[in-house]
Structure formats: C-alpha cells, structure tokens
Amino acid sequence: MGFQGIGAAVRRKEDARFLSGSGHYTDDINRPGQLYASIRRADRPHARIVGIDTAAASAMPGVVAVYTGADLQADNVGGLPCGWQVKNKDGTPMAEPPHPVLAVGKVRHVGDPVAVAIAATRQQAKDAAEQLAITWQDLPAAGSIKDALAPGAALVHDDVPGNICYDWHLGDKAAVDAAFAAAARIVRLDLTNNRLIPNAMEPRAAVGEFDRATGEHTLYTTSQNPHVIRLLMGAFVLHLPESRLRVVAPDVGGGFGSKIYHYAEEAIVTWAAGKLARPVKWTAERTESFISDAHGRDHVSTAEMALDKDGNFLALHVKTLANMGAYLSTFAPCIPTYLYATLLAGVYKTPAIYAEVKAVFTNTVPVDAYRGAGRPEAAYLLERLVDVIARDTGIDKVTLRRRNFIPADAFPYHTPVALQYDSGNYQATLDAALKAADWSGFPARRAAAHVKGKLRGIGISTYIEACGIAPSAVVGSLGARAGLYEVANVRVHPTGGVSVFTGAHSHGQGHETTFAQIVSDQLGVPFDQVEVVHGDTAKIPFGMGTYGSRSLAVGGSAMMKAMDKIIAKGKRIAAHLMEASVEDIEFKSGTFSVAGTDKSKTLGEIALTAYVPHNYPIDELEPGLEETAFYDPKNFTFPAGCHVAEVEIDPDTGAASVVSFVAVDDVGRVINPMIVEGQVQGGVAQGIGQALLEGAVYDGNGQIVTGSMMDYTIPRADDLPSIKVGTETTLCTHNPLGVKGCGEVGAIGSPPAIVNAVVDALAEYDVRHIDMPLAPQKIWSIIRAGRPPMAAE
C-alpha cells in the first residue's frame, strides 16, 4: 500500500459497498410494524379545494389513517419554513407566504401534496390515496415568469400582489449609470437560464418512527443535511426539542442540491408515526420526483456591459427575473441573490456593477439550489456576454478576456459586488486549458470537419464561483437564518484507530475516502484505520451538511482544528511519559518525540495511555483522546478556471454534439486527484445536459410536459465526450488545508463554453445567441433561415 495521505489518488473506500449492492439507503430501512404512506397530489396547477371526502378511502382494506391539511392544522403542525430572508430595495422584507405541509384552501402547482393515506402495504396506501374524492374549483394559472407578471395574472398567493416575492438589488447604481453615460459602446444580451429537474439516481424517501417508551421520534431520510432537517422540522413544524428528535440520513444516492431542503413528506411520516405509534414509510416514485423535488435555475435576464474603445469593461448592469415556483423552498430566496449577483464580477476587473433581481411566484414546482446554485446562472450570463462583446467589437475572445482579467498580483481583490477574492490566477488556468485543448490547432480541425460535412466550433469560458459557504456573520447579515460553520469530532480509540464524526454529509462525494486521507496524513494513522461517520444526529454533535462544495473547505477545516487539539493533548501526555517539557515534544508521522533525543512514543501508545491512565498527569489532564471543533470560515473560497469545448453540428439535422472538452480548474489544494477528476467530470456531464439536452417544460396552463424521462432528457454516456480534467493550483489563504472546493465547478464552467462553441460553429449563419437547451430543432431553424446547407452525402 503506497502513500495514502493528502494528494494521493486513493480508490474510494465506499465504492466496494455501493458497487456490490450493500449500500444501505433509506428505502432499505424497514421497521417492525411499519406502515406505508401514499401522497395524493394535485393533478392541476391551481385550484381551490372545495372539499375532500375521505370516507370511502378510510374504509378500504388495510387503511389505517387518512390525513388532510386540516388534520395537520388542527394538531398545530407548522408550515415548512424558509431559511433565508431577502429584503426588497426599500428595505422591507420579502413576501413569505405560508407553505403548508399538506395544502390548505388551495393547491398551487401540479404535485402539491393534498392528503396522505397510510395503510399496511404500499399498494393499499396507493389505492386509498387514489380513492380520495376531491372537489376542485379550478383557477387560472401562471405557469411561467412571463405569465405571472402579465397584467391581471392569476395570483399564486392571494396576498402577494403581482406575484412578486421580492425586488432586490446589489451594487452601485449611480456609478453604473455614470459609466454607461460615458461609455464608448454598450453591448446588450437577453438570455434565459433553463429550468432543470435534478433527478438524483435515488428518489427521495422517508421513514418516521416513534418510540413510546422514550418519546423519541426518529426520521430516516434522504438528506444532504440531517441536522438542518432536525432543526427546521423540530423547531418550526412539529415543535419537538432536539432531545426527542433524531434524524438519520444513511447512504444517499445523489442530491445535487435537491436533498438539502426540508420537504413535506419528512414532516408527514414523522408526525404520522407519532400519531399512530407505528413506523411510517414513504418512497417517491420517479414521477413524484419530477413534480415534488425542487427544480433548479429558471432565470430570464438582460445584461448590458459598458465598454471603453479598447474593450475594457467599465460597468455591468444586470436585470434578472427568477422563478421561485409556487412556494419558497428552504434556501430559494438566496440563490438568485447572494449566490448569483455577488458573482457577477466573474474573473474580471469591471469597476462598477449593478444587479436587480425580481423573484416571482408561479404555479410550478418550487425552485431552489441545483448543483452550482446561482453561480452557474452568473457564469453563464457573463461568459455568454463576453463572447457577444467579442463578436460585436471584433476583439478576439481570448484577448478580450485576458485584457479584463483581475491580474494575479491583485489579490486579495474586492469586487464591486460584495466579495473579496483571496487568491487566484486566471491567466494560468486559461493558458493551461488553451494548451490542453490545442486551441491553436482548431482551424485545421474545423477544416477537417467541413470535409466530413460537419460544422465545428470552439468555445471557452473563464469562470469563477464561490464555495465553502460561509462566514456565519456575513450570511447572517444577508438574511440567512442559520449559521454556516461545520463541526468535527475526532475520536482516537484506545487501540490507535480513529473515528471522525463529521457534520458534512456524503452522497456521492467520497468523504469516507478524502476525509480519511486527511486524518491519515495529519495523525500518521494508516488510512484503513480511519473511519468516517456522518449522517446521524444521534452520533454527530452538530453539522450544517453538504452543499455549495463546502464539505472540505468547512468540514475539512473543522477536522483539522479538532486534530490540532488531539495533537496538543497528545503532546502533554507524551511529555509526561517521557519526562520532558511539552514545548520539547514534536509530532510527526504518528510519533511524538522529544526534540534532540531518540525518545519517542507512537500515537497508539499515547492513546492507550489516555484511556488506561495509570501513569498519567491526572491532576491536570482528563483521560481520553477525543476532541470536537466547530469551524466558522473567515471567507468564501473561490474556485475558478477555464473550460474549452469543441462541438460538431450536423447541418442537415441541427444535432450538436460535444466532441472534446477540457476543464482546467483551480480548486485549491487537491486531496485526491482521482476524486477531483470524477467530481469535475460529473459536473461537466450535468453542464452538457443543461446546455444541450435538459429543460423543464410547462404548457401554458401550468401542466408539466416533461414529467418523465421519456420527455426530459438526462444526459447519457453516449451524449458525453471524454472529458479532460486538469488543475492549476493557488491555495486558499484562509483555511488550514488551502482547499477551495470542486463539486460544482464542472456544472458552472461548462454550459457557457458549450453554447459559445455552438454559436461559433454557426458563425457563417450570423447567430448572436441561442437559449439553452440547444436542441437540434433550434439549431436547424437557424441553419434553415440562413444559407442553404452543405450537402451531407
């Protein structure tokens, strides 16, 4: 076994379990006496509930209970809380309409939960839910941002005028106006960011259980952050103290953001299990996932850049409309504001920026963070705009970018949109990507493609993002209703093995491997003797979970702090054992030694002494070797990089395919290059999905058209090229590992690179912009409207 510490491409520990079918997911959990819940959902986008007749359903075989919104209200069950309050331009708070667990009065989107049937078997529960007789009064619906803002539009919430959740802004309007007035040129681009449906491989599931003896409720759930669920559900929905509510998120099969939020089903099974004193299980069918998991993106924007005569960026003005869906999901309000507009400087030194964001309620599934969360929308807008500026001004797109980059010696760099970038080198990632992509050899490849009858284009994006969310004081001042630190408990066992209890949650990221590498590296314990435990509020002190590529930057830093404490205590024990002074004890590679002597003790010996304290400084030191640390980051981290895509278009059909893709990212220190490569490739796959294939479609009446995988195109292996991944590192300056985060860069940097490449391929058809997804028909329409196509045969 070679080196397995920081920087080694160690194979993922957890994969043996996952690949051999021995993973333990929520739906694998079955408790004695368990019942099954089936949710009856709205099949219409907007309607008043005139009445629900539960009599027939309640009398069906196996049915134990049927509950509606009224039952929950009568039992004082609260609504689903929103974890972030955004303020309007005038300082007033956003509109925050109630989000009942089961609909009360009316339903607001297809999929809105209306009632639950609980029965002895899954089929019986489903039969009963289907038999519920609901009398509806249909209402006109607003199925899109445009419809919701139209004069006289239906109101999603009766007391939210104009369907506006908030009208928010950031930046210096006066400075931007002045720069626009003096500009040599203004370039404008209107664009949308398509709505995406997450589709984690594992559908959501939840099992509620109640122990009559102890009064403890347990919820097993497919969550990215069990402690947050305990906090939200306990404090706001079910009014249970932490001591009586345990939340377990076991193996989770992908989240991409969609499993951050507190969902109705979690509250339903927990509450019902308490009422019935029997375990209650719910597992989503894929069709339910499409209409009940929070969707992502869905922006309509206008961007304008003021330029001087040389193409230097003077000022940026962005107006964005963001779809919130029918209710505010847990973190929805912060995505198109603090995770979006704050990134509009990108990697450029644009001196003045002003962003205005209106969040809009519609009769659609709630929208919240999805891999990248706000940053892909910002990167896409900027990187498309930069390409359009290059086109309109005739300046080479690489030169234009270089000219406007924040220089490598300008860090720390304050942007005009509230962030302070700590480190980066955008020229370096750009240079490395251009080289890896053989940028200069492109004309020959384009010519060769022409001979085959294909249109070939190349596209670039130089993006930045913000990870490691976040300093609690900062996010608190911006409206977050939670702190965003992370927690680690490191337990060195008497026989020298180590368990790490982390508040981060792994659902595909490989924490059991990378975290073990860090511990192995720091404490000198063999990799195989490090166990990483996550996902259970009964085992882990606290935690804020995994999203926003924060696990390593925040959770890893908490581990480092806890290990520092372990080492400090170990030194005191070692000093006692070796009769030296603490200052003279050095710790390296798992060994405590007395400086300048050959006296030493291994960590194992120290641990044994700590738990068997016969010869021990018992008057000044407690036995045991276990430490907990909370780490609150000082700043966000700022991964950045350059992606280059090459596409080929079949001009006869309009079908575009990505034929090569290079990503060179600066993710800070790399703990495991194999996992970084996999994370980036997975993100790029989703980026290719967004750029070419995916897009949620609602019809004019608010019915979802892409309600299954027969219509909604998830990228498959044969839609993807081989994705080349490289890294160029500048270290994060404010966390102990120097790490930045790699989970989302792929999904953030890739869509603009691909769209830029397609637009480039269509250069001879005089195209300025095409909205995603770049489906064949769209491209064909452009080709048809342009010159006659080349002969294919």
Place this chain on the structure above:
Amino acid sequence: MYDFTYQKPSSVADAAKLLSADAEAKALAGGMTLIPVLKQRLNKPSTLVDLAGTGLAGISVAGGKVRIGAMTTHAAVAGSAEVRKAIPALATLAGGIGDKEVRHRGTIGGSLANNDPTADYSAAALALGAAIVTNKRTIAADDYFQGMFTTALEPGELITAVEFPVPEKAAYTKFPNPASRYAIVGVFVAQGPSRGPSGVRVAVTGASESGVFRHKAMEAALAKSFSAAALADIATSAEGLNSDIHASAEYRAHLIGVMARRAVAAAG
C-alpha cells in the same frame, strides 16, 4: 399497479384459450411497454398471460425469408449472425431500439402488437413487405398497421412470428428522440426483388399522427433511380405529422427527407 393474476401457459393454444376466455386478460411479452403502463395504473387487466413459456422465440432463414418468432428479443435479432447476413438493416434497427435493458426484454411481437407510432420495427415490416403470422392467419404488413396503437389483430389473437422477405438492399436510418430514443423520424428503405410494382419501398415511422406509412413519392422516384440524389427534390408535407416539444411537424417533414437520403446512401 393494480392486482392481477398471473398465468404462464406452455403453448400458444393455451395462451389463446386464456385470452379468449377473458376479455380483461392481456398477453405479456417483454413487458417493456405493458409494465410501465400498469405501474402508472393506466390499465387494469384481470390476468397477465405470460408468453415466455410458449416457445415463440427463435430465428430462422430459409427460402428467401427471415422468420423471427414473436418472443425473440431485440438483442437476439441485433446479435444474430444470420439476420446480419440476410438483412443487415434489420439487425441494425434492432440494435438501435431504446437501450440495452430494453433490448434484452422487449420483443418483436410485443413491439408490432403495440404499434407505437414511434416504434422502429413497424418501418421494417412495412418496407420489407413482411407477413405477420398469428395463431389464426397470416396478415400482410400493408393490411396490418391501422393507425397509432391500432392493428388488424383481433381480440385474443396472438402474433407468433414475423416473416421478412430478404431484399436486394435495404437500410434504416433513425433520428431518435433524445430522451426516449424512440424514433422522431425513422425511414426504412428497401429494394427488390418483389417489393410491389416499383420494386422499392420507403416506410416512415415516428413522424405521422397515424403511425407508420409508405412514402409513395419517394418510392416512385427511387424506382426510377435508386440514389440519394433522386430524392433531392421530393418535399414532404408537414400536414398530419406529429408535433411535440422535441420536433415540430415542419422539422419532422424535413427530417424525413434527410433520413431517407441517408438510408438510400447507406443501402448502396
């Protein structure tokens, strides 16, 4: 899924008996269409009569015909050396249906019985002038397809095999729906020896509201000159073609031309 009873008869005769005895009973082949429909509770059969034990799988080539048993999977057709030798276009078509899992469960009989307007086999059957053999009779492909999800099969009638006359040349080209991989437009082109008066047949699937159809204008042009160039000036009307989020009727009309020219070029 609603409750149903399950039967697995060991002969076609027994299967037919079970089906004719109960109007609510349904045949089950690979289940690739039927099971999802049941899961969505869109259908409520009393009994599923599984055809897996009826001995209907198998491929034989003789007398200028490829005969494929109704329960033969798409993967078996795609992987058959005999099919690949006799009608390579048919093996290619089968290999391009759905995904691997679907190809290892879905059957030719199930596909033709279901007659999804975007399915692939219907184009081959129509263009090759296949005969659909049932437990009661033999139906010419020209008479078999009667609009989307509608066929000449009578209640309780079972497909037992499909016979494809071996052509001189043939090719199938498909523009798949990016999500489902069914055909947005699929064109099967076949020539000779005895394919109607003109000797050429062009069948189009995926495109029309009324299911698979023969493109007579293309057939006439190809009968004069079997070349992609012969199709250059033949426009297809968008009228009566499907329109959905992936492809408008106009786009489908255009794709019919592209796919047909590519099929002819591929047939050589």
